[in-house]
Structure formats: C-alpha cells, structure tokens
Amino acid sequence: MEEWHGYTGNVLRVDLGRGKVVIEKLDRAWPKLYVGGLGFASKVMWDEEPPKVDPLSKESLLIATAGPMTGTLAPGSGNIFWAFKSPQTGFWGETRSGGKFGAFMKYSGFDMIIIRGRSERPVYLYLEDCKAEIRDATHLWGMTVHEATNAIKEEVGAKEVSVAAIGPAGENLVRYASIINDYDRAAGRSGGGAVMGSKQLKAIVASGGCGIRVYDPERFLSLCYEAQRAITSDSGNMVMGMHGTIGGVMSLNAMGGLPTQNFRTGYFENAYRVSSDALERNYMIKRRACHSCVIGCSRYSYVSSGKYATPPNEGPEYETVDMAGPMALNDNMEAIIRFNYLANNYGMDTITLGHTISWAIEAYELGMINENDTGGLKLRWGDADTFLTLVDMIAYRRGFGNLLAEGSYVASKRIGRGTEELVNHVKGLELPAHDPRAESKFLAIQYAIGPRGACHEHPIYPSYDLMGVDAGMREVGLPWPLPDRLEEVGVNRGKAYRIIALFGEVINSMGYCNFYAATVAKGSLNPSRIARLYSSLTGIEMNAREIFEAAERTWNIKRAFNLREGLEKAHDSLPKRMTTPILSGPSKGLKVEKPKELVEEAYEAFGWDKETGYIKESTLQRLSLREVLEGLKSIGKVA
Numbered sequence: 001m002e003e004w005h006g007y008t009g010n011v012l013r014v015d016l017g018r019g020k021v022v023i024e025k026l027d028r029a030w031p032k033l034y035v036g037g038l039g040f041a042s043k044v045m046w047d048e049e050p051p052k053v054d055p056l057s058k059e060s061l062l063i064a065t066a067g068p069m070t071g072t073l074a075p076g077s078g079n080i081f082w083a084f085k086s087p088q089t090g091f092w093g094e095t096r097s098g099g100k101f102g103a104f105m106k107y108s109g110f111d112m113i114i115i116r117g118r119s120e121r122p123v124y125l126y127l128e129d130c131k132a133e134i135r136d137a138t139h140l141w142g143m144t145v146h147e148a149t150n151a152i153k154e155e156v157g158a159k160e161v162s163v164a165a166i167g168p169a170g171e172n173l174v175r176y177a178s179i180i181n182d183y184d185r186a187a188g189r190s191g192g193g194a195v196m197g198s199k200q201l202k203a204i205v206a207s208g209g210c211g212i213r214v215y216d217p218e219r220f221l222s223l224c225y226e227a228q229r230a231i232t233s234d235s236g237n238m239v240m241g242m243h244g245t246i247g248g249v250m251s252l253n254a255m256g257g258l259p260t261q262n263f264r265t266g267y268f269e270n271a272y273r274v275s276s277d278a279l280e281r282n283y284m285i286k287r288r289a290c291h292s293c294v295i296g297c298s299r300y301s302y303v304s305s306g307k308y309a310t311p312p313n314e315g316p317e318y319e320t321v322d323m324a325g326p327m328a329l330n331d332n333m334e335a336i337i338r339f340n341y342l343a344n345n346y347g348m349d350t351i352t353l354g355h356t357i358s359w360a361i362e363a364y365e366l367g368m369i370n371e372n373d374t375g376g377l378k379l380r381w382g383d384a385d386t387f388l389t390l391v392d393m394i395a396y397r398r399g400f401g402n403l404l405a406e407g408s409y410v411a412s413k414r415i416g417r418g419t420e421e422l423v424n425h426v427k428g429l430e431l432p433a434h435d436p437r438a439e440s441k442f443l444a445i446q447y448a449i450g451p452r453g454a455c456h457e458h459p460i461y462p463s464y465d466l467m468g469v470d471a472g473m474r475e476v477g478l479p480w481p482l483p484d485r486l487e488e489v490g491v492n493r494g495k496a497y498r499i500i501a502l503f504g505e506v507i508n509s510m511g512y513c514n515f516y517a518a519t520v521a522k523g524s525l526n527p528s529r530i531a532r533l534y535s536s537l538t539g540i541e542m543n544a545r546e547i548f549e550a551a552e553r554t555w556n557i558k559r560a561f562n563l564r565e566g567l568e569k570a571h572d573s574l575p576k577r578m579t580t581p582i583l584s585g586p587s588k589g590l591k592v593e594k595p596k597e598l599v600e601e602a603y604e605a606f607g608w609d610k611e612t613g614y615i616k617e618s619t620l621q622r623l624s625l626r627e628v629l630e631g632l633k634s635i636g637k638v639a
C-alpha cells in the first residue's frame with residue numbers, strides 16, 4: 001500500500017449514539033479534488049448531512065478537519081477547522097482556530113474526525129497513536145473550559161496533550177457557543193460548541209503518538225525556510241506580531257471604520273483607552289504564537305486586582321475589544337479583558353455575544369424593550385458591569401440571558417416592536433468589527449454572499465484594496481490594479497472578489513492561518529509558493545491554478561449546501577444599517593450605495609445566475625461536480 005505524505009491517510013468516524021469508533025482510509029482522489037481541511041469537510045457535509053436536519057439533533061454532523069500542512073514546519077499552518085450546520089443561521093457553519101490542537105490531531109493519526117449521534121451521557125473522545133476511545137465525562141459536565149482542560153490533563157497524567165472543549169454555554173446550547181482548544185484558542189463563530197454540546201461531547205483530547213511523513217524532506221524544509229524568510233521580512237506581518245490584532249483599534253478609528261454604538265458610527269473618541277498601547281502598557285504579560293507560527297499575534301494578559309480581576313489568559317483580540325468596547329461605548333480595558341476571559345471560559349463567540357448585548361442596549365435606549373423584558377436590568381451604553389452580568393446570564397440561560405442566548409437575530413424576531421431593524425446580521429450571523437461602508441466594498445460582497453453569513457475572515461479577510469497588495473494573486477487572474485476601496489460596481493470588483501475568496505478557500509483547505517494571507521505586503525504566502533510547498537510535502541503535483549480549481553469546488557459545494565437548506569437570493573443581502581450613512585467621524589456619510597448590484601456582479605463572476613443566485617449548470621460541469629448538479633437539479637435549484 002502506497003504511503004501517505006502530508007496527510008495521515010486516516011479518517012475517524014465516531015457514532016456517539018452507538019458508542020462506536022471506526023477508522024477509515026482517506027479517499028486517494030480527494031487531495032487533488034478538494035486538497036483538505038474545509039475542502040474535505042464540504043464534501044462530507046454534502047454527501048452525508050441529511051438535508052434540513054436540526055443541527056442540534058442526533059442526525060447532524062460535527063466535523064473536525066486539519067489541512068495537509070497542519071502539524072508540519074510550514075509557517076502558519078497549525079490550524080483546526082470545524083464544519084457543521086449552524087444552529088445560529090440554519091446554513092453552512094464553519095469555524096477555525098489556532099493553538100496546537102490541529103497539529104496534535106494529526107500526530108494522533110487523523111486528518112479528519114466525523115462525529116454523529118448523541119451520547120446518552122457526557123463523554124469525551126481520547127485520541128492516541130492512531131486509535132480513538134470514547135470515555136466518560138460525567139464528572140466534567142458543568143465545568144468551564146479551563147476547569148475541564150485541567151481535569152482532563154490531570155486524568156491523563158504527565159503526557160502532553162491538546163484539549164478542545166466546550167464550556168457551560170455549549171452544554172446549555174447557547175446558539176453561538178464556541179469550541180475552545182488549548183484553554184483559550186476559540187473556534188468561535190456560528191455555533192459549533194452548541195452542536196458539540198447537543199451530542200453530549202464535552203471534549204476531544206489529542207495526545208499524539210504518530211508522525212507525518214514528508215515526500216521530499218530536503219526540498220520541503222528549504223521551502224519552509226524560504227517562506228519563513230519572506231514572512232518575517234514583511235513589515236505587515238511583523239507589525240501584526242508586535243501589536244496583535246488589537247492594533248487595528250487605532251488605525252480603523254482613524255479612518256472612521258471602528259464599529260461603535262451598534263454600528264451607528266465608525267469613530268469612538270475614547271478608542272485610545274482600549275488600544276494595543278493601553279493593553280501592552282498595563283495588562284499584557286507576553287506575546288504568544290500558535291503551532292508553527294512565526295508571527296505570534298496572540299496576546300497574553302491579565303488584570304491583577306479590583307472588580308475586574310482576571311487570571312492570565314490569551315487575548316483580547318481586536319474583534320473582542322470592539323464588541324465589548326466601542327460597540328457598547330465602553331472604554332474600560334479591564335472590563336474588556338474580563339469579558340474576553342469569561343466568554344472563552346464559558347465557551348461563547350465574543351463577536352455575537354458582544355454584538356447581541358449592544359443590540360439589546362440600543363433597543364432599550366429607544367424604548368423598544370424595557371425592564372419587563374430584561375427582568376429589571378437597566379441597559380445603558382458604557383455600563384460595563386451590566387454588560388458582564390449579561391455574559392453570565394447568557395452562558396447559563398438565566399432570565400433575559402435565555403433570550404439573548406439565541407443571538408440578536410432570533411431574539412429580535414421573538415420580541416418584534418421594531419427591534420429587527422437594529423440587528424446587523426446576514427443570514428442570522430451578526431457582523432464582525434469591520435464596516436464595509438468605510439473599509440472596503442469587498443467586505444460588503446463577502447458579508448452578503450459568504451456561506452456562513454457576515455464574516456470578515458471566512459473564507460478570508462478580503463480588503464486587499466485597503467492593504468494595496470496583490471499577495472501574488474495576479475498569477476491566478478486577480479485583476480490589477482484593484483479598484484479604489486470605496487468604488488462599487490463596474491470596476492471588476494466581482495471578478496477580483498472571486499479570486500480573493502478562492503484564495504481564502506485555499507488557505508482553509510491547506511490548514512493555514514488566515515492572517516498569513518491577510519497581512520502580506522510582498523506576497524509572502526502567495527499561491528505559487530503554496531503550490532510548491534504542497535507538492536514537496538505530499539508528492540502530489542499541483543500548480544497554483546489547479547489548487548484554485550479545487551478551492552472553487554469547495555466554495556461551490558458550500559453554496560450548494562446552503563441552496564439545499566433553503567437559501568434564496570434574499571438571504572444574500574446586507575442589513576439596513578449598511579445602507580444608512582455613518583453618523584459621525586472621518587467616514588461620516590459613507591454607506592453601501594448599491595448592495596444588490598454588488599451581489600449580482602459577484603454572482604456573475606462565480607458562474608451563478610444573476611436573478612436567482614443559483615449555480616449555473618455549466619459551472620458545476622466545469623468543476624466536475626456531478627453529484628452536486630444532480631442533487632440541486634432534484635430540488636429545482638440549478639440555473
């Protein structure tokens with residue numbers, strides 16, 4: 001039997017209802033067709049997830065998947081990706097995190113874990129040496145992420161292990177519960193933690209024991225060094241390492257693109273109080289890096305004393321800072337650090353969590369909700385104490401927290417009274433802390449048509465017009481120069497976005513951290529370098545264009561998945577606030593002028609029908625996605 005290189009060649013299937021684990025061989029054709037990571041997951045989700053399934057039922061799937069690069073010396077490749085149907089949106093769900101869990105899952109012998117069923121009692125999954133075992137976790141149920149991780153580590157002895165766990169929020173089916181690995185690395189968005197909780201799966205523990213073979217070690221190592229040199233000589237990457245993502249607070253505020261007061265404006269006059277400078281000077285212990293990372297953007301911080309005293313933990317990231325800070329007009333950095341710690345330890349997505357609370361504050365301020373709704377709580381801008389009280393209430397679904405645990409979209413539907421107008425979401429997923437009105441119209445497209453809803457990172461941070469770089473994508477067809485960041489249609493924006501999105505799918509399939517593609521000033525992780533690394537690692541010859549074609553398959557399978565789940569063109573639209581002018585600051589008056597035309601231009605670039613958003617038959621045929629074509633035909637959703 002021919003050996004695998006880069007890939008372990010093993011797929012673990014876990015049926016929690018039956019308490020069974022089965023190891024299968026990876027299909028030899030898949031690396032060329034889908035590369036790995038979310039590419040493999042999209043194929044499995046299309047083939048095996050029953051259409052219209054309740055994502056919190058025993059029939060749903062939860063997939064953990066790593067890329068071929070994961071666990072190797074390829075810089076920035078230590079990632080884990082999760083795929084599932086989102087309990088928050090009812091559409092495609094995916095989420096990524098760094099740390100070391102992805103690498104340890106591969107060292108334990110697996111490229112992918114496909115989990116189905118629901119256990120009768122809480123369990124965790126233990127991986128070691130190409131074997132897997134379901135173990136009792138009754139004693140861990142109810143614990144926070146940190147408590148559970150510590151308890152598991154004690155239980156398994158001196159071994160170095162990596163733990164991916166859920167906290168109380170996942171157990172309580174908070175719809176935006178996250179999966180946290182290595183204590184603080186959050187696979188945050190779209191509710192994977194709730195899916196895991198619904199299966200009574202508390203954790204997955206990866207302890208290693210296997211290696212990863214490299215096809216051409218000498219060439220691969222030399223390419224890794226070459227990539228490392230390019231990345232570390234890139235000023236953009238190094239600034240990212242020095243100041244972390246929180247460095248974005250001051251720069252986005254200066255341009256008027258720092259989401260503030262539930263996206264009413266893009267400017268927060270006290271931004272300096274929640275900046276990277278404020279964090280580094282007073283609360284940061286050190287920088288941290290994920291497995292195989294040469295950037296090291298992660299912060300490690302704490303609050304020594306006072307009412308927001310917080311033990312050392314990773315973060316806070318830019319998104320968290322904005323969602324618990326400017327979005328709620330809160331300028332107290334200590335409260336933000338505490339918020340980050342609580343959210344991660346309970347296992348909740350900080351973006352939806354903070355955004356949902358800010359939405360509630362605005363609804364309260366406008367008199368759309370009152371103390372009868374909140375159980376007596378007064379919601380006010382800048383009130384950090386009430387903000388943190390709500391975090392506890394949501395994690396444990398207490399009182400008003402039970403409603404907010406559904407996210408702002410569902411909560412507003414239940415309340416009504418005009419609160420729906422204040423929700424900033426696409427497909428039910430709240431906008432992250434990047435404002436397309438001020439920052440880049442690529443974001444407007446991505447928010448509108450992205451498979452998991454409004455997201456700045458999946459498939460990729462797309463604002464290459466703002467960064468003014470091509471990241472080597474011209475070689476695979478990126479129109480150049482890119483349009484001015486605020487120009488909308490008739491400037492090749494749809495065509496350019498297509499290449500950018502596919503680059504994101506390449507990154508997510510290979511196992512890379514998105515930041516390696518988002519901060520490049522000299523194309524340090526460009527498509528041809530990725531192709532050379534891939535070929536020397538796996539022995540599978542693929543050039544950049546072939547890898548992009550595989551990525552296009554993944555992108556279209558996710559689209560097909562969503563169409564099967566009921567997606568229509570109306571779901572690909574931006575919230576009202578994005579077409580409303582920014583109220584103040586340097587970007588005052590800016591808005592998305594032509595959201596429908598932006599979406600339609602992107603549809604055409606992807607080979608989707610302009611009127612319906614359905615994938616054209618010719619596109620599916622070009623990509624050899626025959627089963628997908630048949631599946632969509634059977635429900636009348638092929639153009």
Ligand code: SF4
Binds near residue numbers: 099289513
């Ligand atoms: S850049 Fe940041 S998130 Fe990405 S791998 Fe490095 S430390 Fe992790």
